[in-house]
Amino acid sequence: GKTLAAGLEKTRGGFMSRLNALFGGERPVDDGVLADLEEVLFTADIGVKTATRLLETARERVRKKELSDPAKLKAALREEIARIVSLDGRLDAGEELAIGAQRPFVVMVVGVNGAGKTTTIGKLAAKVQARGHSVLLGAGDTFRAAAGEQLEIWAERVGAPVVRGKEGSDPASVCFEAAKKGAEGGVDVVICDTAGRLHTKAPLMEELKKVKRVIDKAVPGAPHEVLLVLDATNGQNAIAQARQFHEALGVTGIVLTKLDGTAKGGVVIGICDELGLPVRYVGVGEKVADLRPFSPREFVEALFA
Numbered sequence: 001g002k003t004l005a006a007g008l009e010k011t012r013g014g015f016m017s018r019l020n021a022l023f024g025g026e027r028p029v030d031d032g033v034l035a036d037l038e039e040v041l042f043t044a045d046i047g048v049k050t051a052t053r054l055l056e057t058a059r060e061r062v063r064k065k066e067l068s069d070p071a072k073l074k075a076a077l078r079e080e081i082a083r084i085v086s087l088d089g090r091l092d093a094g095e096e097l098a099i100g101a102q103r104p105f106v107v108m109v110v111g112v113n114g115a116g117k118t119t120t121i122g123k124l125a126a127k128v129q130a131r132g133h134s135v136l137l138g139a140g141d142t143f144r145a146a147a148g149e150q151l152e153i154w155a156e157r158v159g160a161p162v163v164r165g166k167e168g169s170d171p172a173s174v175c176f177e178a179a180k181k182g183a184e185g186g187v188d189v190v191i192c193d194t195a196g197r198l199h200t201k202a203p204l205m206e207e208l209k210k211v212k213r214v215i216d217k218a219v220p221g222a223p224h225e226v227l228l229v230l231d232a233t234n235g236q237n238a239i240a241q242a243r244q245f246h247e248a249l250g251v252t253g254i255v256l257t258k259l260d261g262t263a264k265g266g267v268v269i270g271i272c273d274e275l276g277l278p279v280r281y282v283g284v285g286e287k288v289a290d291l292r293p294f295s296p297r298e299f300v301e302a303l304f305a
């Protein structure tokens with residue numbers, strides 16, 4: 001599988017190369033440099049709020065004469081970004097899915113269609129099994145006929161059982177069955193796929209809330225994790241999406257997919273800053289090994305390399 005650094009190659013060639021060009025010269029840090037910095041930050045897909053905050057921090061320190069040369073400005077930005085993506089230093093080396101003592105440990109995976117939910121669940125199932133846990137998958141994305149089939153292909157590949165409803169059946173009932181079957185069968189981890197779009201006119205968030213409530217009925221206290229899968233190529237729209245899902249469902253962690261296909265990797269910074277949620281994994285390709293644990297330290301090192 002690809003490394004996180006390899007997955008960030010396009011992002012490094014994007015806004016980071018423009019930042020590094022600013023830092024590379026001998027030019028003292030003056031209003032001109034700050035204006036250039038502003039331009040780069042506001043077009044870097046990190047979100048307006050985070051761009052503003054980074055810029056204000058830099059301005060303030062220049063005003064205090066703490067940042068006289070470009071190397072110091074670079075170090076200051078790096079430090080600030082490291083602070084943001086580690087959630088104030090809480091997750092220095094990152095934090096994979098933390099499988100608690102509950103059995104089954106139930107993970108509900110949400111996200112809009114095409115974000116990479118099904119693929120991520122397949123990859124995640126392999127990871128969880130490699131950690132020595134038995135896995136059962138719930139094919140709760142009943143909107144797309146292909147989603148269930150795709151999940152079954154992944155399930156076969158990793159050798160995990162899958163609970164599938166009939167096409168067009170209620171996603172909540174499929175997830176209920178999966179959680180219940182997991183409990184009865186002594187399975188360690190149940191991972192439930194969910195719909196990213198609906199057959200009915202019911203709003204997606206209301207439907208997903210229902211799925212969450214119903215999982216709790218099958219296994220009290222579940223789901224223990226609500227993982228939100230976001231497509232990095234959406235850039236700043238992913239931040240808005242994350243807010244919407246988080247408000248409705250109480251997301252506990254983020255998986256950012258397709259980092260390999262985009263220069264918009266700066267979105268990681270915006271998501272962490274605006275939502276304070278941990279990025280647990282990033283997708284850096286389509287293969288099973290291409291789901292990488294997100295390490296804030298490694299991320300910052302790769303960006304500023």
Ligand code: GDP
Binds near residue numbers: 113114115259261284
């Ligand atoms: P879903 O609708 O959310 O279940 O999305 P899928 O899992 O079907 O994924 C949509 C497409 O994105 C598929 O072609 C996947 O192979 C692709 N995909 C998912 N994750 C990644 C990733 O990290 N990198 C790349 N390059 N492609 C990915």
